Structures are given as structure tokens and as C-alpha cells.
Amino acid sequence: MADFLQQVVSGLASGAIFASLALALVLIYRSTDVVNFAQGEMATFATYIAWSLMDHGMSYWPAFMLTLVLAFLGGAAIERTLIRPVEHRPEIAIVIVTIGLLIALNGLTGWIWGAQVKAFDSPFPNETWEVGGVVISQQDVGVLVVCLVTVAALWAFFRFTTLGLVMRAVANNPTSSRLVGVRVGLMLAIGWGLASVLGAVAGMMAAPTLFLDPTMMLIVLIYAFAAAVLGGIDSPVGAVVGGLVLGVLINLLGAYVDFVGSELRLPTALFVLLVVLMIRPQGLFGHVAVRRV
């Protein structure tokens, strides 16, 4: 039982990382109606920036905060320069632009920082707590707390501030929002900035355990996609729940099902996802899309 709980806790920690990135995907999906394939590479790029800042002697938390600011500006800039020109083109055009961004950013990361793996400092002590026989790593708890605090802050922003309300209005109905005087373009840019911040948090939390290399976030991105689709691609709550569930699920499957082991975690998770989608195409918390034709 203690072992089981331990697996659950470490599953929650990786799940929180998936949840952050999944939430980033959902944010962009709700505002721009497109899945951002470059989200993972944007996160990796931001994490490398944090690494550089620390490499130049900055201590962890100032570097963390500065990276978030830079990630916000970067995300907003990408929306303004790359996404806006194709905003009204078919979905496939926007998806392809984000794929182009994925390829280019991945190359750029390798070009600037080299392809070799880098160690990334963790702000949390490499120690454990023991609670009633369950050994809990402080690293896991730290990751979980940082991710959940970020998500909660974002929720509060959308729920309690005027800007958050306006952004929800834009996601809901851009045309009407524009008619009542909202600067829709600016709001979309802010949305991309916030998504980029979430990604940066996920990247910096994942880096100490995954180690930093240009493809670090690729697998995390796939899990985040899976989490977002599982929760319902248009549901922020779903993304967070989906991420946590997925994190725990793959950890338990990897630990207790011999056939799955450590290699088949990803395919198994995807298979579970496919089965869920066959039964509930809109995901667990998503809305059924009704289209007028």
C-alpha cells in the first residue's frame, strides 16, 4: 500500500507537468481554435533561457521569474507576427504554421545551445519526507505545488479580473466582443503569452528530472495533448484533471503491469486515450461541438 501511494504521488508530480502544458494548449485552442504544435518547443526554448540566466550567475527564483516574463513576451510576439497573418485561413494553414514553428524552434535551440544534454538545477532539496511509511520526494511535492499554484493563479486571473473576463468573452465570441469595443487582437496575443508562460513553468519543472536537451518536451507534449483531449480539448478543468489522471495512470501501469514496463507507457496511455475517445469523442469534460452548416 505504501508503495502504491508512493507511485501515486510521483505520478501526480509528472501529471502536474502534463497538466500545465495541456492547459497551455487548451488556452490557445479556446482563443485561436487551433492546437499549437510548437507549445513544447516554446517551453523548451524558455527553459534554455532560464538555464542561460542561471549559467550567468543568477539565482534560481529570479531567473525563474525573468524567464516567465520573457516567455510571455515571446508568446505574444509569436501570435502577433506568425499567427495573426493566417488567422482567417483554413485550420490546416494555422496548424502547418505551428508545425513550421516547431521545426524551426527545435533547430534554433540546438543551434544556440548545442545538442548535448545539460543538467538543470532544481530549487527543491533532493530529500524525502516519510509520512506513515510512505516515502515522498520533496522534488515531487515541489513540482506539484509550483504547477498547481500557477494553474490556480491563472484561474483567479480569468475569474476575478476584468482583463480575465474580457479574455473569456473574446474566446467565447470574438465578433460580439469587437462590437462592444474589445481589442480582440491584443487579447489573443495576451492569451498566447499566458500559454507560453504555462509552458515555461512546465519546462522548468520537468528539466531537473528529464535533463535539458532540445527534444526534452516532445514526449511531454504528447502526454499533454493526450491529457487535453482526454479532458476535452476546450475545457481548462478537463486539461488539469486529464493531466493528473494521466500522470498517475502511466506511473501505475508502468509499475504494476509487467507487459507495459517502462517502454510501453506511452503507447498504452495513447491506447487508453483512443478508447476513451471512441466512447466520448468530446472528452471527459468537453462540450459536444454543434455546427451550423
Add this chain to the structure above:
Amino acid sequence: MIRRLPTLINFGAFVAIAIVIALLPRFMGEFRLSQFTFVALYFIALLGLNILTGYNGQISLGHGAFMGIGAYVSALLTLGRPGLELYQLDPPGWLPLGDGMTPVFTIPLAGLVTGLIGLIVGIPALRLAGVSLALATFALAVSLPTIAKRFDQVTGGGGGLSLLLPETPFGWDISTRHWLYYEAWVTAGIMFVFAWMMVRGRLGRAWRSIRDGEVAAASSGVNPALYKTLAFGVSSFYAGVAGALLAIEVAFVNPDTFPVGLSILLLASCVIGGLGALSGTLFGALVLEFLPVYSESPPLIDAEFSNQAPSVVFGALLIIIVFLLPGGFAGLVRKLGMWINRAIARATTRRTAPAPASDS
């Protein structure tokens, strides 16, 4: 006569390209030749991807994985059970591996198996419209290497499977590389003609109508589920054939031969060549093979860039194409053609029109 002109030009271009391809080996060494063999097999994979994405509007980020499946099928059938036992592998008894085959005959079989797997993947994919499909196929691309490593008693795990380079058949007096070059391009030619017939006919009309409006297509009596699954099957057949050719050419398959990057670059070069235009696919294949080489050490200027440069160039090119040339390379050619046409028309009307009277 005039109305048939475009068809004639197309046919002429096809024959001209075929002649160039047939004569090309006279002018190059074995290494260059091998690069052009890769162009042929990328061309086949891109034809399939273009059918799925360009003509049917379904995005696949998993075609590298389908190529991988084709390559493994070809390698396994070439080796057969005795060959695998030489590697001290222990494939399960129910796998119909046979006793080893001539590599060239594994090509259609690899296509069929991959096509079948594509059909199976395509059925749940029906429920995943648009982006979810891209995600599902992307996930397939990411998981294939891990699956191949897990079932190492069949696939040889991370070490992969080595094959022998086949010998030139019929006592032809050409090297193996030449033979593989012709084998790849003849296959590519056949696959192109098939693709062209499908795309021009009833099937292609059904695919395009679904792409342009699924509800409208359904209400005109086209069964979207059937045709979308079919597009997936056909497209994976193409990828499987390409994968088999790749396995034969490099005489080696392992999980890292088909990384996620390949799947992504396949889609990218398909867009660069031109979605919904078979002719652009050849250009896409050339880009996929040669852009990485030339962006690392560009010709004419004396510079060596990082080995990451190709990705940056590829990504930037892709974005530029979407911004400026939504039709890709084929669209550019079409635009140029129309421009020349208009110029000719203008010139001929000016000549037949009465000359304006001049006073001075």
C-alpha cells in the same frame, strides 16, 4: 487542339522527367545516385501523404511511422524465419514470416500490410476530425520506436535488422546501386500513374468533395466514412512501399531510422511541394532530400553552418510558403503558367488588332 494543350504539356513534362531520370545515372557517382534513390522513395511517400492531406484534408503527422512499418515488413520477409534465427531472435510461431524472399517482391507485400494497418488506424481516426487526427498520428509516430524496441524478439530491438544488399538480377551489367535506383524509380513511376488515375477519377472527386465540405459531400451521396478510411489505407500503402524501398536501399532497419522528425518533415515537404497537386510532390521530395545537405554547407558561399541549420531553414521555409504561396511549389508553377498564358494572349490580340493611326 487548344483545349488539349494543357494535357499535352503535362504529358510532355512527364515524359521529359522520365527521360531525365533514366539518363541521370550516367552523370553521377554512386553516392549521388543513392541520394536520388532516396528522392524516389520520398516521392512515393509524399504521393501517399498528398492523397491523404492534400486531396482528402486529413492531416497525418505519422507517415514516418507507416514507412517504418513497411520497412520492417520488408526486412522481416527478406530475412524470413531462418534469417531471424541466424540473429538468434525468437519470433512467435504464428507470424507468417516465410523462409526468406527476394527483396523486390517484398515491396508490394509491405505496401499491403502497411495499408491494412493504415485502414485499422483510420477507422478510429474517423471520429477524430481535424486536429485530433493529427495528434493521434503524431502519437503513433512517437510510439513506434518504443514499440519496435519492446518487441525485440521480432524486430531485433535497438540493434535493428541488417540485410544483405541484393544483387542485380537477370545478369544485368550494372552495379547494385544502379539497380536499386531503377527499381525505386520504376516503382515511383507506377505509383505516380496509379495516384494520378485515382485522383482524377471518381475516387479523387469523392475525396476532394469531402475535404471541401463533408456535410455537402454526404448529402450528395458520398459516404465520408468509407472514403476517408480508404484514403487512409491508400496513403499508408504508399508509405509502406516507400519504407520497403528504404529498407532495401540502406540494407538496415532500426527504430531510429524513422524518428518523429521524419514524419514532421514529410508533412512539411508535402506542403512545400503543394497540397492537392501531385506534380509538386516531386519538388517536395527533392527538398526533403537535398535541403538538409545544402543548408548545412550551402553551395556558392563559403560557410559551414550548425547541423541544426536544416531544421531552421525547413521551418522558416514552411512558414513562408504558407504565408506567400499557399499552393506550394506546384501553385507557383501554375501561377507562372497562367501569367505566361496571359502574356501570350495579350501579345496575339495586340498583333491582330488594327494598328492605331499615328498622326505625326
